[in-house]
Amino acid sequence: MAKKQDFASKTMKLAKHGKSCPVCGEFYTYVKTVDMVASEKPGAYHFVEHVVPVCKCNEKAIYG
Ligand SMILES: [Zn+2]
Numbered sequence: 001m002a003k004k005q006d007f008a009s010k011t012m013k014l015a016k017h018g019k020s021c022p023v024c025g026e027f028y029t030y031v032k033t034v035d036m037v038a039s040e041k042p043g044a045y046h047f048v049e050h051v052v053p054v055c056k057c058n059e060k061a062i063y064g
Pocket of ligand 1: 021022023024025026055056057058
């Protein structure tokens, strides 16, 4: 139960943008994801942050 509350407060904080999806009508939840990207040097990587809008259409793809 505590876990569930944690998750709710996080998503509420991120959902301030208030846009809704034209497809499913859900308000987007914005989730920050970090991708590891290979740089030009062999064996070297850097991290790129993305903020991804999540709704019913893509939540399965984002959350796995
Ligand atoms: Zn949608």
